[in-house]
Amino acid sequence: MFTPTMSRRAALTVAFGLAALLIEPARAQDTFKIGLIVPMTGGQASTGKQIDNAIKLYMQQKGDTVAGKKIEVILKDDGAVPDNTKRIAQELIVNDKVNVIAGFGITPAALAAAPLATQAKVPEIVMAAGTSIITERSPYIVRTSFTLAQSSTIIGDWAAKNGIKKVATLTSDYAPGNDALRFFKENFTAGGGTIVEEVKVPLQNPDFAPFLQRMKDSKPDAMFVFVPAGQGGNFMKQYAERGLDKSGIKVIGPGDVMDDDLLNNMGDAALGAVTAHLYSAAHPSQMNKDFVAAYKKAFNNRPGFMAVGGYDGIHLIYEALKKTGGKTDGDSLVAAMKGMKWESPRGPISIDPETRDIVQNIYIRKVEKVNGELYNVEFATFEAVKDSGKTKK
Secondary structure: OOOOOOOHHHHHHHHHHHHHHHHHHHHHHOEEEEEEEEOOOOOOHHHHHHHHHHHHHHHHHHOOEEOOEEEEEEEEEOOOOHHHHHHHHHHHHHOOOOOEEEEOOOHHHHHHHHHHHHHHOOOEEEOOOOOHHHHHHOOOEEEOOOOHHHHHHHHHHHHHHOOOOEEEEEEEOOHHHHHHHHHHHHHHHHOOOEEEEEEEEOOOOOOOHHHHHHHHHOOOOEEEEEOOOOOHHHHHHHHHHOOHHHOOOEEEEEHHHHOHHHHOOOOHHHOOOEEEEOOOOOOOOHHHHHHHHHHHHHHOOOOOHHHHHHHHHHHHHHHHHHHOOOOOOHHHHHHHHOOOEEEEOOEEEEEOOOOOOEEEEEEEEEEEEEOOEEEEEEEEEEEEEOOOOOOOO
16 A cells, blocks of 8 residues: 555555565466476386477477467376375475376376375376276376286287197286286186296386296296386396297287387397287377377487377366366366267277276287387287276275
């Protein structure tokens, strides 16, 4: 309030301050903030980089304004450490007032953020982590990645039907590894197969060598392998060093171990590996060819399945915002996401309206050399696969 004792300069300062306070809420309302929490450092760094790259690519292609809202992505590195994830999610929700939290490179990270999403009524878009239980932990979680049950059941059936009688299993010792093992075993043994050796390896910085020796000694027809995306290169290096590629023991599993992001550097030891998965850079659709070409041009690398999880995750957010007409509350956004269907670089996908989980094709693929490069070449398709993990407790 201007008084005779105030200078003209002080009065102007007060006036400008009041004007700024009035303008600021309007600006805030016109910005839609996405808190992207992914591992950009450590053993899962390739996951975070792929998701971040894919979101950048999508926004370059589609623009950064949706339903009158300016999209702002706030990238945070949690190093795949759940305590970091929880702290970062809280800071993003409370201090940055984000409208959505997204990313989540591993299951423990997604689970750490779940209670915060529920409490704040902020959608949590899971673009990577793959344990079945995740979407059950909050009504605000929606997933655009995959579940291990989707691919592990299918590779279990395929192995039993294709002359593989004895399998040794090597899985990372945490929830997704346990899911992968459980669903593979159920289907493979139901088809007449036998598990001859079962080992679990630590999630953080695993040395596969001693475990691989046990695999070799058990003389299986094939090894079922689940390690998280980013560790496949190290696994295949040690697999070759131990001579397993020369022993006739095939590698089978969900597709994480043969991630396109790292596949080309694995060498010929990877040739012939058969995996069941949601995406291959060699997927023959025109949409995928365009996606791969644009991604390579932008980042000088081919996209893997984590990139597709990020690309579809930001697409889901954009389309939900359009569908709500710019409403940004969590309930409206999640309601808009339920049942949504679209064509992805991986093929047709949808969000199950009951579970908020992804429904997608799963492809059986074999590593082959194409024009001098290694690719997961699809040779069988299972359409519209739901997560079976929620009905098999």
